[in-house]
Amino acid sequence: MRKTIFKGTALPLLLLAPQLVITAIFFLWPAGAAIWQSLLQEDPWGTRSEFVGLRNFAEVLAEPEWRGAAWNTLLFSTSVAVLAMGTALFLAVQADKSIRGANLYRTLLIWPYAVAPAVAAVLWLFLFHPSIGLVGRALNQAGLAWDYKLNGNQAMLLVIVAAAWKQVSYNFIFFLAGLQSIPRAVLEAAAIDGAKPVRRFWTIILPLLSPTAFFLLVVNLVYAFFDTFGVIHALTGGGPGKATETLIYKVYVEGVQNVNLGSSSAQSVILMVLVIALTAVQFRFIERKVHY
Amino acid sequence: MRRYWPHLWLLIGVLVFAAPIYITLIGSTHDASTIGRGDVPLLPGTHAAENYSAAWVSGGSGRFTVTPASRMLLNSTIMALSIAVGKIVISLLSAFAVVFFRFPGRMIAFWTIFMTLMLPVEVRIIPTYQVIVSMDLFNSMAGLTIPLIASATATLLFRQFFLTIPDEYVEAAKMDGAGPMRFFRDILLPLSVTNIAALFVILFIYGWNQYLWPLLVVNDRSLETIVVGLAKMIGTGDAQNEWNVIMAMAVLALLPPVAVVVFMQRWFLKGLTETEK
Structure with missing residues (x-):
């Protein structure tokens, strides 16, 4: 706690005003409106609305499409997190071994972070398009019927790969930093005691890396949930059928295309609860790391 | 030999990561029919100038013509700078x-x-x-x-x-x-x-890469940003798209933020590890 401070009440409130005004108008008010609208049901012409309590929630949760989207979200997010973290950890371990090259490899691997999710989707489309994509055509010539526009599983695979590709660089940076902070003496001691590299990895490196890994898991899940709308929108549009429709994508479809406010708001509120839970987990963890 | 394994794996990693960009760069230098046939070449062609000028001046000429890249890049720059500052x-x-x-x-x-x-x-x-x-x-x-x-x-x-x-x-x-x-x-x-x-x-980078928000609050073409414009050019991903121009547009869309990361790497790493999100 700071002891020496400036006096005054008007000035600090004035300094805070821009941030607070924007927060109130574009964050708190809409969030409140979403909660309020989630309790209402509009007639099809949007002229009258009626208070229906939690009925929108009950309807949303019972909807097979919503459950399908929830399952897609779970599958998509865990796959993106596992793929992006696994690849990054493997590459970071390799980079950590070559002391001189580590920084060079970092430079060569971090730039995908800057590519927008929607642009990442377009880049992968060029590779996996069934008729103009290099890999897509090769797969078809090899006798595998590859067309992500018709096959739901292939579409899911492609959005997972495109979304994970972008996130590896972030994970790589944190894993490499984590690995480089492990004291060499501990590893050398284990080596002298006869522990082989694989054993050293599982019994020393991984446990010491677990705080980083846990932090990254939360970040990756948040990324896969909320920042990948562009990947799905640009690549598959939620299709074929509803094979790649995630919860966020469904809120967008329901609200923007179908203009079903009650249902869309109820879905938004469910997602809000989810973000609050994820943020709480994240901050509890970061707080602990600060006091470490 | 054991000493070289890490380098080998890392080189494979670097290549896999660069592959989509490389293919896009190469594609943006060929004409529409070469790419339309599906024989994507692995070496640069001779049509770079016309593809990039098509993207820059007219935003393509196919069914999904968008705002010219010159305008969209300007919009993206203004948006990203305003948000960051x-x-x-x-x-x-x-x-x-x-x-x-x-x-x-x-x-x-x-x-x-x-x-x-x-x-x-x-x-x-x-x-x-x-x-x-x-x-x-x-x-x-x-x-x-x-x-x-x-x-x-x-x-x-x-x-x-x-x-x-x-x-x-x-x-x-x-x-x-x-x-x-x-x-x-x-x-x-x-x-x-x-x-x-x-x-x-x-x-x-956060500002430049915005997607859902511009999609929602802008439908005036003169305000289109390049990330959204690029996705609109794809449409449903038909083989008949003007892929060569789309690829040139993709390169233009990713170049500015990637350049910022590469040239300001020290700040980027500091920013990333300190904001933690």
Whole structure:
């Protein structure tokens, strides 16, 4: 706690005003409106609305499409997190071994972070398009019927790969930093005691890396949930059928295309609860790391 | 031999990561029929100039013609800069108020800002859109940028940094008769330069890569940003698309943020590890 401070009440409130005004108008008010609208049901012409309590929630949760989207979200997010973290950890371990090259490899691997999710989707489309994509055509010539526009599983695979590709660089940076902070003496001691590299990895490196890994898991899940709308929108549009429709994508479809406010708001509120839970987990963890 | 395995794996990693970009770069130098046939060459062709000028001047000539890249790049640049600078300015001011003053409502203000972390655009799409429409900000650069300027992350970062500034600095400033704004300008800002630079890199990329928000609040073509414009060119991904021009457009869309990361790498790494999100 700071002891020496400036006096005054008007000035600090004035300094805070821009941030607070924007927060109130574009964050708190809409969030409140979403909660309020989630309790209402509009007639099809949007002229009258009626208070229906939690009925929108009950309807949303019972909807097979919503459950399908929830399952897609779970599958998509865990796959993106596992793929992006696994690849990054493997590459970071390799980079950590070559002391001189580590920084060079970092430079060569971090730039995908800057590519927008929607642009990442377009880049992968060029590779996996069934008729103009290099890999897509090769797969078809090899006798595998590859067309992500018709096959739901292939579409899911492609959005997972495109979304994970972008996130590896972030994970790589944190894993490499984590690995480089492990004291060499501990590893050398284990080596002298006869522990082989694989054993050293599982019994020393991984446990010491677990705080980083846990932090990254939360970040990756948040990324896969909320920042990948562009990947799905640009690549598959939620299709074929509803094979790649995630919860966020469904809120967008329901609200923007179908203009079903009650249902869309109820879905938004469910997602809000989810973000609050994820943020709480994240901050509890970061707080602990600060006091470490 | 064992010593070379890590390098081999890393080289494979680097190549796999670069492959999509490489193919796109190469594709952007060939004509439409070469790519349409599906024989994507692995070496550059001779049509780079016409593809890039088609993207730059007319935004393609196929069914999904979009705003020219020159205009979209300008829009993206204005949007990214406004968001990055706006977030930094209002976060500096709020962190300064919260750390260096005691006033009623201080904690409420702090928690209000913190709440924005839990309310990404994605979970309040429709009501935020309604606010934009009712404030007459639809189809405007202000509507595109102002709602994204509030930033809990940046405020928390500056708050954290301001807390490490020794009390003696404030005492010395007071003794010399400097008021709070003078202290802010002459002492706090110069001390924060590194943090500002690091944050700027992260926020510029964040702003440039916005997708859902521009999609919602802009349908005027003259305000189209390049990331959204590129996705619109794809349509449903038909083989008959003008893929060569689309590839040129993709290169133009990813070049600025990638250049920022590569050339400002030191700041980028600092920004990434300190904002943690």
